[in-house]
Amino acid sequence: MDVRVSARPAPVVAPPFDDWVAARSAALLRFAYLLTGSQSEAEDAVQSALERALARWQHVSRVDDPETYVRRMIVNEHISLWRRWRRRVSPVAVVRESNVVAGGPTDPAEVVASTDVVRRLCAQLPPAQRAAVVLRFYQDLDYREIAALLGCAEATARSHVHRALHALRRELAEEDGDA
Amino acid sequence: MRDPEEMLREGLGHLADEVGTRVPLAQRARAGRRRRTRRMVGVATAAAVLVAAGGVGAALHGSGSSAAPSVGTPTDVPTQHSVLAPDGYRLEVWQNVGVYVPVGWGWGGAPGACGVGPSVGADGHRLTAAERTDGVLPGYVGRPVAQTPRCPKSATQGTSAAMPFVWLGAKDAPVEANLGHGFVVESQKYGDTTVTVGSSDARLRRTILASAHWMTGGACADWLGTPPMSGEQPSVGTAGPVAPYAMTVCAYAPAAMSGYQLLYQEQLADGPAKQLVDAVSDAKPTGEFSCFGASGGEWVLLHLTAADGTRDYVVDLSCPSIADPSGLQHELTSADVLPWAVDGVNAVLHGSPLIDVPGRLIAQ
Structure with a gap:
């Protein structure tokens, strides 16, 4: 019987990516929101950066500060998107309900x-x-x-x-x- | 005038608090990554899928293929499938790969599971030791999932060597092996997932392998960091709940490293969906005894689709309960289980001895 055994399947994508995103997603979204001024654009920028980080997660997760790495991706993503779409899209600032508590300091x-x-x-x-x-x-x-x-x-x-x-x-x- | 630097620090801090942060970014990133990967795989893969979808039907209706199932036409299967699969075939999903297999095939284990061989028939009933070897079952779909908490000897022995199979995600499967008497095993990899077909029918092997394709954007995420959660997303502009017209079953178990791995998914039609809604509304709330927030064990996400939006029910099998879309937990009863514990889900979930549904989700 001629049997050729295939290479062992690659291990499942490292779950630490999800753990890391779960722990840092709020901070990344806040950062992206300040950059973009829009909830949807912030989500898009973070998601896009995370997609690219996921593709290289074995590398990204080993750098000294993965968050800085991802933040750089978010900044680059935002700037490149702005260059591509400027003058075509005019975001309108959305006035939100304030979180300030009356009687606070x-x-x-x-x-x-x-x-x-x-x-x-x-x-x-x-x-x-x-x-x-x-x-x-x-x-x-x-x-x-x-x-x-x-x-x-x-x-x-x-x-x-x-x-x-x-x-x-x-x-x-x-x-x-x-x- | 205030100090501009101090004003910027405070103002940016307040602005940052405006953003909504409950966004499933990891899942969205994974889904987006899969879409990109699929685009990179390119037209060749898409063409192969299209050819396969057409070829599957041709294989079944055309040449009198010896391995094409002679039993198990759609009418033999009681489940109301609503997925559009080629005639005589059904969709099977493992991780993010889908493949079409003959509808009369059963389900069971694959290398990597505690047992290799069929354990459940095409109608979802658990096979007896005799049924596993008597040749009635035309083939089976094996997943590397432990079929019971403890491996029974009968699940690892006595499988008919000539029984055609598809192994999804099998480890160390041969690329190609002739097992004698014309029975050949062939494997192909799709990303991290291996699809292996064993049959004496070369055309059937080719047809099944060629039908493998990426599955993206469905109701079942292939990995979850935490147990699934119930909830609803009603559409705008409709008044009151509307009867569901479809239900997707997503079965999860703890993954090897962490989180929860999708073991099985299936789409059912309106009948089972309506039965589930009625059964859960009749089930008693769990009351003070509640496993809310529990983790570990097996879970089933039941994703119902209606004209007015979607609703997710979540079943916790280790703490037998079902959460309705509002998050209220109910006792899990046979009536809650019967609508969805059908077909291959019985081969991948151990179930709970507390669920008294004969032949379904009961560990043997």
Whole structure:
């Protein structure tokens, strides 16, 4: 009897991917939401990044910080999508119900007002600038890390953040002038 | 004027809290990955599937194939199948690969299970030791799933060597082996899944192997990190629940490493779906004794489709109970089990001795 035995089937895809996603998906979605300003675009960006991470999970799961790796994918995905679709899609900011609790340590009205200012600012920023702002002030990364994530020079990362802060100061000054 | 940096930190934190985070991202990523992989596999695979779908019918109706089942036409099977399969064939799914097999074939184990051979007939009844070898069963579909908590000797012995079979996901299956008297075993791999066909009919072997195709986007995920959950997703614009017209059965058991592996899936028609809804509505709530949030053991997700949306019932076989779409747990009774414990599901689930359904989901 001529018997050729096939190679043993590859092991099932490593479940740690699902465990890792379960543990980090909320943080990744929050990050993607700040980048995109849209629930659906955030989900798409994270899903797309995770699909690519899944394809190389044996490698990705072994890097020092898989989350940074995936965040970089999300940033790249968002920027490349924006380049592809800009001027064709104009996301409209969705005003959500505030989570601020009345009587909390901060005046709820003030929190809502300042959050809306930040929302408007983010909506106006080009994606790379917006990503730099999110990485600097939400992720608390230094400029070297931001530059590495965005794939740009450190000076460029500083410039992105500086321009965003300048825009915010201008807007706040206009508001103060209106008041 | 407030400090812009402080304002950005606080504002971004509040904005981030707006996003909904209960998104099944891992499942969506896996599904998306499979779609990409399928696209990469390309037109050749799609063409093979189409050819196979046509070829299967031709194989059955055409040449008087000796291995084509002479018994077990659709009318011999009591289950109301609603899947569109070629005439005389039914769909079998393992992980994310589907394959068409003759509808008269039974179910059983494959290499990797504790027993190799048929254990359940085409009508879903458990075979006796004599029935396993008497040649009445025209063939069977084997999965590498333990058929009972303890392997009975009868499940590993006495299988007719000439009985045609399809093994799904068999480990160490031969690529091609001639077992003598013209009985040949052939295997092909689809991703991580091996499909193996044994038959003395070369055309049947080719036809079955060629019918293997990727299954994506169905109601049954091929792997779950946690036990399935009940729930409903009603469509907008309809008033009140509408009778279901289909029910997909997804049977899960703990996977080797972690999570839950899809063992079996089948789509049933409106009759069983309506029976299930009625039976569960009549079943008593579990009351204080509840296994809510339990994990481990075998689970069955019953995905009902109606004009007004979908509803998922979840059966926990280790803590016999069934959760309705609202999440309320009911005692599992024979009436709750009978509508869906049909066909091959009886070959892959051990069941529970607490479920008194003769011949169904009872470990022998």
